[in-house]
Amino acid sequence: MFRFIAWEIVKMLHLRSVRVGLVAAFVLPIIWTLAPGLKQAYGLVLVSGWQVPSLALLAGMEFLYPFLVAMAAAEVLGAEVSMGTLKPLLLRPLSRTRFIAAKLIAALAYPFLVLGVSLLAALLAGLPHGLGGFFGGTGLGEGGFAGVGYLSVEAAFAEILRAYFFAALTLLPIAALSLMFAVWFNSTTAAALGAIATVLLMRLLIAFPSLKPLLLTTYLDLYLRPGDWVMGLSLLFIYTLGFGLLAVLLFERKDV
């Protein structure tokens, strides 16, 4: 199974949307540090390179990263359909469950990949501003960008790493949802649009206060709210598992 998953990840890296996404994730933090309107948009003057990753995360998690994840997860299956390679694979003595589970794991790896690239680019972009200890905050911990005093290199790095890790976790249900739609629709575009439309719809449902704690969109900024991690991660895990299982079940008896 490990070899199969590795092959799926290699195949994923050949996808156009994945490559475009990785380039976008790399370029975004660099552009952001050069943006002349940072002060107006975020009330921020960069005092440390450690603040660049949080800028990239805040900007990207708004729409870009969920969109990239939805596109990539949809194309993981959609590309096999459009290239015609799905049928030859399923003609082999290969379990459909194993096949789609490997694809799901590859799709779930993508948020970590895209945010990893973004973090790397953000740290590179932060170098000119200095990556030493500083008075202030990363924007991802206590006190926001103002901070609560002196922040050491280790503490700043740990805060950023933790935030990126949790941000990637919050994107997992979107990846699973998009793959489920790809199984359903047999189309990359339809699946990605379906996933994005579902996320947007969930954002609108905050008008129903009783539903709000159950919506996955409520937890997309979980990396900023450490207090809600237990509830948020539990719910996101349930969503991911649910969408993943639905994808597996739908694919098991799907006409190809």
Next chain:
Amino acid sequence: MPGATQPEAHLVVEDLSKRYGRKPVLERVSFSLAPGEVYALAGPNGSGKTTLIRLVTGLAFPTGGRVLMLGENVHEGGYGVRRHLGAVVEAPAAFYPYLTGRANLERLAWLSGLAGAAERIRDVLFQLELVAVADQPVASYSLGQRQRLGLAAAILAKPKVLVLDEPTSGLDPDGIQKVHEILKEQAASGVSVLLSTHHLREVSAYTDRVGILGGGRLIDEVVMEGAAERHRLRVSEPERALAVLQTLPFVEAAKRKGETLVVQGPVDEVVKALVDDGHRVYEVTADYFDLYEYYRERIKHV
């Protein structure tokens, strides 16, 4: 004889039906393939050939009936049943374009759990005359090369049942000839071959049976073996000669067609019997069964 099931059959299709919503695409189709038998599916576009092939290979699920491959249910028996199957269900066959032909086959061999894969891959690449391009990315292959690589992939794991949808589509005459040779070889080695085709005259030379699909039903099944043993005879007193032939035990069928007689049976004995009865035999020619003409006649009424 639609629906005939042989106990030793490699592939048995029983009452297979498929509906999309309320629209029937395939209705109660039954046939079977014995080891080494070649079965061609013919029918106009939309007659259900591709749906039937997708059902037989387990890519699609029937709304009725079942498919048994070497006794195992293709849809309920788990994925292991496909170890007996080799198939090309699309033209041109699809591969990962950024991988070489050899690398594509290596991955398929790995998925099939094939032992001695490297050697077998070399063999099939040689057989399909793809050695020269084996290490080039598939993206650079011509349509014909892709089709041949598809057939190489299909026979890679030494299947017992080979299912091919339009295997000669997009091939040049040499490529077509090559495919036919390989299918004949496969059948001769005991592999059951099911193929769909529009090129009936091409396959009639080696196919054993032809199933004619129309409107989602198997409307006719032509056994080619008997058809190949027919002869046309121009004889004196054809009406009396016909009466004589109809009394002979070794004559399977005899009928008058204009001034000639069409006779199915051992031609030497037929001629001898007619001469012994005092007839003059002016001409004997093989009565090639024109499958295409027959097919056109059959589907005209669907």
